[in-house]
Amino acid sequence: xxxxxxxxxxxxxxxxxxxxxxxxxxxxxxxxxxxxxxxxxxxxxxxxxxxxxxxxxxxxxxxxxxxxxxxxxxxxxxxxxxxxxxxxxxxxxxxxxxxxxxxxxxxxxxxxxxxxxxxxxxxxxxxxxxxxxxxxxxxxxxxxxxxxxxxxxxxxxxxxxxxxxxxxxxxxxxxxxxxxxxxxxxxxxxxxxxxxxxxxxxxxxxxxxxxxxxxxxxxxxxxxxxxxxxxxxxxxxxxxxxxxxxxxxxxxxxxxxxxxxxxxxxxxxxxxxxxxxxxxxxx
Amino acid sequence: xxxxxxxxxxxxxxxxxxxxxxxxxxxxxxxxxxxxxxxxxxxxxxxxxxxxxxxxxxxxxxxxxxxxxxxxxxxxxxxxxxxxxxxxxxxxxxxxxxxxxxxxxxxxxxxxxxxxxxxxxxxxxxxxxxxxxxxxxxxxxxxxxxxxxxxxxxx
Numbered sequence: 001x002x003x004x005x006x007x008x009x010x011x012x013x014x015x016x017x018x019x020x021x022x023x024x025x026x027x028x029x030x031x032x033x034x035x036x037x038x039x040x041x042x043x044x045x046x047x048x049x050x051x052x053x054x055x056x057x058x059x060x061x062x063x064x065x066x067x068x069x070x071x072x073x074x075x076x077x078x079x080x081x082x083x084x085x086x087x088x089x090x091x092x093x094x095x096x097x098x099x100x101x102x103x104x105x106x107x108x109x110x111x112x113x114x115x116x117x118x119x120x121x122x123x124x125x126x127x128x129x130x131x132x133x134x135x136x137x138x139x140x141x142x143x144x145x146x147x148x149x150x151x152x153x154x155x156x157x158x159x160x161x162x163x164x165x166x167x168x169x170x171x172x173x174x175x176x177x178x179x180x181x182x183x184x185x186x187x188x189x190x191x192x193x194x195x196x197x198x199x200x201x202x203x204x205x206x207x208x209x210x211x212x213x214x215x216x217x218x219x220x221x222x223x224x225x226x227x228x229x230x231x232x233x234x235x236x237x238x239x240x241x242x243x244x245x246x247x248x249x250x251x252x253x254x255x256x257x258x259x260x261x262x263x264x265x266x267x268x269x270x271x272x273x274x275x276x277x278x279x280x281x282x283x
Numbered sequence: 284x285x286x287x288x289x290x291x292x293x294x295x296x297x298x299x300x301x302x303x304x305x306x307x308x309x310x311x312x313x314x315x316x317x318x319x320x321x322x323x324x325x326x327x328x329x330x331x332x333x334x335x336x337x338x339x340x341x342x343x344x345x346x347x348x349x350x351x352x353x354x355x356x357x358x359x360x361x362x363x364x365x366x367x368x369x370x371x372x373x374x375x376x377x378x379x380x381x382x383x384x385x386x387x388x389x390x391x392x393x394x395x396x397x398x399x400x401x402x403x404x405x406x407x408x409x410x411x412x413x414x415x416x417x418x419x420x421x422x423x424x425x426x427x428x429x430x431x432x433x434x435x436x437x438x
Binding site: 034037038040041042044045047049050096099100103105106107108109110112113114116117120121133136139140143144146147148150151152154155156158159160163169170171172173175176178179180181182183184185186188192193196209 | 300301304305308309312313315316317321323324325326327328329330331332333334335336337338339341343345357358359360363364365366367368369370371372373374375378386389393411413415416418419420421422
């Protein structure tokens with residue numbers, strides 16, 4: 001995981017575009033019933049966030065559903081690298097709109113933040129009037145990834161200070177999340193009841209959480225540092241899944257870390273979206 | 284002609300070429316954590332869900348079904364909010380309760396229209412007070428139940 005050459009970086013970046021856009025299509029299709037069904041909610045349940053705060057009420061159902069479906073088609077085109085200058089920015093905007101719409105009904109989801117941020121960076125790359133060094137774009141994807149973890153760690157430390165390391169805050173959150181699932185008749189974690197009974201478990205888990213989040217910038221060092229951090233961050237998300245039955249699929253499937261992985265070596269995916277004619281850098 | 288997204292080699296034009304956009308990106312993503320109150324939003328967030336202290340005794344606004352004998356049946360997020368997300372159902376219920384009696388009753392009727400279980404004759408919007416640590420699976424009776432409103436399920 002050393003810094004790739006320019007040529008490797010270009011192939012990796014195309015591969016990253018393919019897997020990020022491809023994953024967005026999977027997410028949009030899997031969540032299609034839920035995303036389409038949101039339009040049936042009463043207007044008074046509309047609590048807009050992000051770019052949709054400009055709307056006083058929910059968009060018409062036909063419009064919301066059209067954008068949801070359009071995002072799938074654009075995601076397929078973006079993943080394939082078809083007319084990327086047009087399709088990738090449109091895909092990123094439609095994905096931003098859909099993910100924001102999904103979070104505008106009272107529940108702020110935190111599982112698609114990185115996906116959308118990565119899509120927007122890929123859109124900026126495709127919109128650029130001049131060629132951008134692919135290594136800069138890859139680094140930008142990693143910087144956003146790292147910053148997202150750091151911001152979560154800083155929020156925990158600011159919110160609870162050193163008390164965070166006692167572990168009770170984390171344990172109470174896990175217990176709360178599971179009892180809430182039970183009260184709402186939904187499947188909870190099969191491990192939570194046992195785990196919250198082990199008070200010794202939580203101080204090290206709390207410390208590891210902060211180490212993964214605040215220590216995320218080590219991924220920028222690449223090499224073994226990046227490999228170690230990816231494994232730790234992935235394990236952190238496995239832990240969340242095991243103890244809270246909350247999946248962060250973008251991270252769990254490794255897509256979030258794609259810019260750090262040598263995808264250019266995986267021939268099938270590195271060929272996706274390759275331009276038919278080599279682009280010429282202006283000199 | 285340059286085709287967007289088809290990068291080719293371009294020499295880094297000095298440190299600023301690399302650092303300026305990266306610093307701006309990092310600042311944008313880190314910004315919520317350095318607000319007076321860590322901010323939540325989309326797609327920029329401080330991910331504050333774990334940041335606040337909470338005790339073990341929790342108050343959960345929810346909705347349950349009641350059968351003819353008064354026994355409680357859990358309804359599930361699909362019936363409560365029309366979707367499969369627990370947190371969405373929880374937030375929708377909490378907000379309806381916080382908005383007052385009229386909103387709670389309207390929400391109750393919305394839920395009642397989605398009930399498909401013939402045994403359930405009534406929906407109750409309530410707040411359950413529970414010890415989350417001692418009762419992770421919500422197997423025990425709540426410490427306290429506050430009933431906000433009830434409505435009939437009409438076939």
